[in-house]
Amino acid sequence: MRKLYALLIVFATCLFAGCDENGDRGYYEDMDRIYFVKDSIICRLGEMQMGVETYTVQVPLKVLGRPWSENRMFKVNVNRKLTTAPEHIYTSLSSEFVVMKDSVNACIPIELLRDRIDPMVDTVYQIVLDLEVNDTFGFGVQEKLQSKVVFSNYLQEPDWWYALEFVYWGAYRPEKYQKMMEFWGGPISFEEYASRMIQVVLCGKKMYDYFKLHPEFGMEFPEATPWPYE
Structure with a gap:
């Protein structure tokens, strides 16, 4: 008892x-506490349109506490041991960011410099962020004190590319496929290629015409090959 x-x-x-x-x-x-909403964010730069030179990722955070009537600063550091992205492919980050007044939400903007990342190299990079205690915020959820942005500018050659490589679109270049995806509205699967080949070839013709009008990109194609379905 x-x-x-x-x-x-x-x-x-x-x-x-x-x-x-x-x-x-x-x-x-x-004491109010702050934590990352997501432990990781994946960014596939290679699937974006070829004209996109930079892309800003927003890393979200949340405050455990009530909104204030004034702005509050919180601290974040780039974890150099775990970060694999070289500093020249993203814009340097400040160590302090702000939670705006009357809000419990915040974001850390990370600008990825896509035009400095070789699209032909199959490399995955990551930027790892760690929260730091300051006079305003303590640590929130223990598992949410670190977040990472994982990204690559590589665009894998689609399985169907080789079939008409020597007839229409020539040797694979990411820029060619990016332009085709722009006209198509997204990645072209092998199933779509098999069932809608005429539409895919027409999409390739649009890509061909674009690069013929813009020789500055240096795209090469098979010589004197007549395109069908004109």
Whole structure:
């Protein structure tokens, strides 16, 4: 019986402590804490249109606490041991960012410099961010104190490319496929190629015409091959 009373007392103590911590209106009333909403963000730069030279990733964070009537700063560091992206392919980050007044949400913008990443090299990079304690914020959820942006500018040659490589679109270049995806509205699967070959060839003709009008890109094609379905 004494053990039962002791357990009830412990339970009641924890219950009241929890109420105090979160406040009568449901807000967290201890020191406000901040955490990453996502532990990773994947960015496939190679699938974007060929004219996109930079792309800004927004890394979201959230505050455990109530909104303030003034802006608040929080600190973030790039984890140099875990980050594999060289510094010249993304814009340097500040160590401090802001949670705007009347909000519990924030974002860290990371500008990826796509035009500096070789599209023919199959390399996956990552930028790893760590939260830091400051005078305004403590740490939030333990598993949400680190986030990473994973990205690549490589666009794999589609399985169907080789079939008409020596007839119409020539040796594979990511720029050619990116332009075809732009006209098509997205990646072209092997199933789409097999069932809609005429439409794919017409899409390739649009790509061919574009690069013939823009020889500055240096795209090469088979010589004197008449395109069908003109």
